[in-house]
Amino acid sequence: GKKSLRQKVVDELKHYYDGFHLLWIDTKVAARMVWRLLHGQVLTRRERRRLLRTCADLFRLVPFLVFVIVPFMEFLLPVFLKLFPEMLPSTFETESKREEKQKKKLNAKLELAKFLRETIAEMAKRNKADTG
Numbered sequence: 001g002k003k004s005l006r007q008k009v010v011d012e013l014k015h016y017y018d019g020f021h022l023l024w025i026d027t028k029v030a031a032r033m034v035w036r037l038l039h040g041q042v043l044t045r046r047e048r049r050r051l052l053r054t055c056a057d058l059f060r061l062v063p064f065l066v067f068v069i070v071p072f073m074e075f076l077l078p079v080f081l082k083l084f085p086e087m088l089p090s091t092f093e094t095e096s097k098r099e100e101k102q103k104k105k106l107n108a109k110l111e112l113a114k115f116l117r118e119t120i121a122e123m124a125k126r127n128k129a130d131t132g
Contacts, residue, residue, distance in 0.1 A: 015092070016068075022091035023057060030054040057089035064088060 003011070033043060033051045043051065064087065067077045081087060093101075 015094070019089065019092035023054075023061070023089055026050070026054045026091065027058065053090060057091060060087060060089045064092070 030051050033047055037043060067073045067080070
């Protein structure tokens with residue numbers, strides 16, 4: 001069924017709370033990783049990727065906070081998200097946005113694979129014609 005305005009607002013506030021909470025947890029974990037780096041330990045590839053993602057999220061948080069702090073600016077957030085889809089920190093992404101992004105990446109990979117397959121087939125034809 002349809003949600004009431006109050007329920008929509010509550011859901012949105014929960015979404016922001018969860019996003020900030022996850023960002024706080026990621027920041028604490030990243031701080032521990034930086035501490036380990038400063039003391040000469042080596043990070044795994046997975047830890048490095050998580051550290052980079054968390055740092056990028058913290059830099060994305062600055063323009064996002066402008067929308068949260070300035071009164072009535074949150075109404076412009078959807079417009080800016082359309083113009084700059086990577087503006088939100090990763091902890092604020094919804095499941096549907098994450099799936100949409102994965103679908104786009106998969107389609108791009110499929111197109112690249114198709115192009116490479118056609119290129120290899122063309123090269124094989126040329127080589128066959130040259131040797132034949």
